[in-house]
Amino acid sequence: MLFTYRLGAPLDLAAHHSALVPMVSHRVEAEAIAWFPAGVDQANAAVRLVNSTGQTLPAGTVSFFADGGFSGEAGLERLKPGERQFILYGNDLDVELTRTRKARGETLRQVTVEGESLVEYRVEALELGVALTNRSGRPRKTVINLDIGRDAEIEGAPELDFDERTGTPLVIVALAPKSDAQHTMRVRRMIRRHHPLADLKAGPLEKIAGEARPADAKTLRRGVETLRARARAQAQVLDLDREKGELEADLGRLREDLAAVGKATRGGASARKLGDQVLGAEARLVELRRLRGVEVRRIAALDRELREVLAPLAPADRKPATE
Numbered sequence: 001m002l003f004t005y006r007l008g009a010p011l012d013l014a015a016h017h018s019a020l021v022p023m024v025s026h027r028v029e030a031e032a033i034a035w036f037p038a039g040v041d042q043a044n045a046a047v048r049l050v051n052s053t054g055q056t057l058p059a060g061t062v063s064f065f066a067d068g069g070f071s072g073e074a075g076l077e078r079l080k081p082g083e084r085q086f087i088l089y090g091n092d093l094d095v096e097l098t099r100t101r102k103a104r105g106e107t108l109r110q111v112t113v114e115g116e117s118l119v120e121y122r123v124e125a126l127e128l129g130v131a132l133t134n135r136s137g138r139p140r141k142t143v144i145n146l147d148i149g150r151d152a153e154i155e156g157a158p159e160l161d162f163d164e165r166t167g168t169p170l171v172i173v174a175l176a177p178k179s180d181a182q183h184t185m186r187v188r189r190m191i192r193r194h195h196p197l198a199d200l201k202a203g204p205l206e207k208i209a210g211e212a213r214p215a216d217a218k219t220l221r222r223g224v225e226t227l228r229a230r231a232r233a234q235a236q237v238l239d240l241d242r243e244k245g246e247l248e249a250d251l252g253r254l255r256e257d258l259a260a261v262g263k264a265t266r267g268g269a270s271a272r273k274l275g276d277q278v279l280g281a282e283a284r285l286v287e288l289r290r291l292r293g294v295e296v297r298r299i300a301a302l303d304r305e306l307r308e309v310l311a312p313l314a315p316a317d318r319k320p321a322t323e
Contacts, residue, residue, distance in 0.1 A: 100129035
């Protein structure tokens with residue numbers, strides 16, 4: 001048994017009757033807020049509810065009343081003592097938000113190989129602005145979700161919080177009645193860029209090498225040379241395929257011409273000439289297929305070489321960069 005509930009007074013039920021018995025009769029901590037989801041400028045009427053009782057609140061429906069009437073209802077998740085939940089139950093038309101976002105550059109912190117991808121760990125600098133208007137005659141507390149991920153440092157916010165359920169930082173701004181507020185925040189966050197090894201190109205990798213620390217840059221530049229060799233082999237395959245396609249089309253026409261000449265003349269110089277052309281085209285086609293096989297095997301070998309060259313970026317004890 002997880003919990004024991006006791007009634008404060010005896011309950012007398014007549015036969016074939018039932019009664020609603022409250023499981024919790026304590027007040028809970030609740031605060032009305034205007035909630036702005038990440039990337040959305042339309043506010044939701046919401047409540048920040050904390051289970052300030054000593055009992056676990058079961059999941060169910062919760063109703064909200066304000067200004068002498070029913071305001072809305074929503075689902076309540078199971079809450080242990082001390083846990084909290086942001087509950088959205090309607091639209092809030094009294095608070096307006098305008099967001100701005102400016103990129104302020106980024107810095108490469110580390111390059112690593114994870115599985116079949118090269119991964120860049122970068123610190124990105126952003127400038128985020130929020131402009132709020134409270135048209136209500138009452139003070140309002142706004143909670144703004146920032147769509148910047150977990151790994152972020154934020155400066156310039158009046159108050160910060162974090163929503164574990166959505167994994168987003170929260171900026172809290174208190175507004176006086178019929179007032180405006182503007183805040184500019186400086187953000188530094190870790191971002192990851194994944195580059196599949198099969199799709200890597202020499203140019204982008206050379207650019208990454210130019211920003212990497214010396215030991216990693218040396219490894220990456222060796223990878224650049226391997227990628228250039230792979231690109232040459234891939235270009236050769238394309239050239240061979242193009243020539244092979246043209247030759248197959250020509251060979252088809254030559255065979256048709258040879259069949260027509262053979263029927264008309266029963267041999268002769270024209271038939272022998274066409275026959276020689278057919279034989280020459282067939283021999284060249286065999287050679288093209290051989291050369292293509294050589295280049296395909298070369299590409300596979302260079303793919304293996306690339307993984308070997310970049311292997312120092314992914315030793316067992318190498319950890320992702322942290323800020």
